[in-house]
Amino acid sequence: MISLSKRVYGESPLHLLGQLVTLAIAAYAFLQVVEVASTDTLSLVIWFVGGALLHDLLFVPVYLVLDLVARRGIRDHARRRVRAVNHIRFPAAISGVMFLTLFPLILGRAEPNYVRTAGLQPPDYLGRWLLVTAAVFGISALAYAVRLRRAAKPEAPVATRADVSAV
């Protein structure tokens, strides 16, 4: 029975049961939302499938290409073994994920709503995000400079041993 299932279905019967459970729960949940009068089914489907498509077909390709450009375009110091590209990757990831997560706030997309609900003007989130971005890139640059300096010094323990044996 199991070998037949492997040949025809491609996996064990347990696998099939698991997938069917997932699909049945999803269909049930979908119908519960569709039944609510205010639900626009098209909007719901777009938001459900759209997120995955946007991530897979736009977001990931863009950051993979940017990473490739950074890797190809940035040359490490000839002798000092510090990976320069990671000093771009870290601040870019910190700032980029912040933007991705908080873009409505940063771009003021919900500002009228914010003013009506909270009763005050939102702070300058775009300015703040830019300052945070500047800060993380700045810290990363500083860290890179420090690491380069350290890498330039002769390796202390080796030098000591050489000195001792010379004496």
Add this chain to the structure above:
Amino acid sequence: MTLLREQPPPGPTRDSFWKSPVRGPWMTAILGSLLLPLVVIVGFTGFMSHAAYNPDLGSNQVVPREGDLDLLLFDWPTGPTWLYALNQGLHTIVGIVVVPLILAKLWSVFPKLFAWPPVRSPAQALERLSLLLLVGGAAFMWATGLLNMQLYYPWSFNFVVAHYYGSWVFLGALTVHVLTKLRVVRTAYAERGVLKPLMDDVAHTVPEPHNPNGLAPLSPGEPTISRRGVLGLVGAASAGLFLVTAGQSIGGPLRSIAVLAPRGRGAGGSDQGFPVNKTAELAQITPAKVGPDYRLKLTGAASSELTRDQLTRMAQHTETLTIACVEGWTTRQTWTGIRLMDLARMAGIQDGQGMQVISLQEKGTFRQTTLSRDQVMNPKSLLALQVNGEDLSLDHGFPARIIVPAQPGVHNTKWVTELKLVDA
């Protein structure tokens, strides 16, 4: 079909396209292992928040009750006073800081999207469909949750209903996914050790061995980052998110550095020093409605009407209680007013009764709320007239608002016009 199998088109469908030397079963296993407990926290606190609204009482439900299995319904406790703040703090903070980890997990399995041939067997076709539910579900849950926190609603469905049932889809798909992948994770840990690959620096980072249709690269590039570097990158992005947002929930010194939180630094409140979540203007509360003609209706076995002056002459009690919004922000203030217990006794509360609270606000889901008996009879539950020693401002609910420990912020009804004893 055979031809397809032997010759994938050039590009991402070919194994040789993917170069990252740190991709592989171990990398995916460790990212998944870190992610799972955090997602469990977000999911658990989500269902707890659903229960905290006491949806079985009166008209409290936002998600239609018919069809809801109500597996998790119980009387939400009234203490400790910061219980709902903790719940929503966890839900939103963990929800935010886990974003980089989700992205990294998806990056680690990205080549699978282009597996060739696209469909190898019925099993694989079904699994790909479930993965769409898993990934689409994750994107849906995080997008709707994060946008709701930022008061941005570019869609045409009810957020609460869609976010609630979206979690069924996501958590259902996740459960089956985890069970399906347990063996792969165990194998990866058995072969490489759970933490051992974290010992290697960039120079010692060796790619995991390639298997056809596996995650490890066929022709890996030169490593530019170690495996611990990848986790460090994720951790740094998470830490960044934590620092700029978590203060709106946790408070203290963190609040002053929460520069990108909707209710963080400089976004607290123009009014009496703490946030307003619905202005009087938005609720259409005019000064006339709360003027000398204002009466609080007390409806029960012994009904009465009270002016605000009469209310101020009743026994006053002071409690320091937290308002915690479902969206994660908190504020802790000192409230003065009449115990709900005293008002309920005045109206002749009987066994099995709770209290419906009705606002002067004429429209909106939360213009009324039903409190459980425990909530009404808790000595800390107040009909507050003052905050921090001064009368409530109009935006904060003048002439009187509800403040009940540990309940969702939006149930602390403002501009109260009637308290009605009801079966609950």
